[in-house]
Amino acid sequence: MAETICIPGERLGSVDHYKAGEGTYVRHGFIFSNLAGYKRTTPVDDGEIPELTVVSRKQSSVIPEVRSVVTVKSTHKFCSCAILGVEGKSLRETFRGMIRREDIRATEKDKVEVYKSFRPGDIVLARVLSLGDARSYLLTTAENELGVVLAQSEAGVNLVPISWCEMICPKTHVKELRKVAKVQPDYIQTT
Structure with missing residues (x-):
């Protein structure tokens, strides 16, 4: 072989x-x-x-494919991210992904500001658009079900969604802008 x-x-x-x-x-x-x-x-x-x-050298049982829904962690203000899971399954190793400004929302794309949609550390549901280049996958959140699902405030508390574009800190009551996902029951895990 x-x-x-x-x-x-x-x-x-x-x-x-x-x-x-x-x-x-x-x-x-x-x-x-x-x-x-x-x-x-x-x-x-x-x-x-x-x-x-x-x-892969570290054999991963799941690989992101085009149209897969992936869970990512935002790592940079330009929304480069680490892919942590595919279709609800955790990965042993992360893959790199990127959400371009024009792929954040389906409408009013010219008004999108990345820092008002994602912040470093946010956990985001996204869909794989294409394999991109040798460095990363191209991702999109331009669907209602996709976007930020978990984010922390500066006080270290998980933010609570209040609309499709805002989350609030339950401790300080400070509102923060995000592209919030309308999470579907398929993605909610109960313990």
Whole structure:
């Protein structure tokens, strides 16, 4: 079994010569890596096309895919973030993601200000728009169900949503602007 190191977005081969396996995607007749890891080619019998797969060194059972709902932690004022979970399942390792200004809301995109939507440390539900580049996934919160689900005030208390664009600190009663998610029952875990 052949094994080489590859990065997300790296072209691995042609669909004429290989089948796309786990950890890969097909675009314009070529197979690309979906994650950083090791490229593996499976041995085949005569007449079969070998399958290309990419496996992470730290094998994660879940990988963000286009249209997946992911849970992220905002890490920067320009809303770069760390993907912590996919479709409610925790990841062993984080993936990098980015929410661009134009992907925060579905309407009035020209009036969006990132710092009024997300702050570093916020936990956000987002959807994967595309694989982006080799550095990160492109994410969106331009749906009512997506946005900030957990945030802390400067007093260290969890903020409580009061509208689609505001949260309040129950201790100091200070209001803070956020792009608040309308959390669906599917995403609420009860203990």
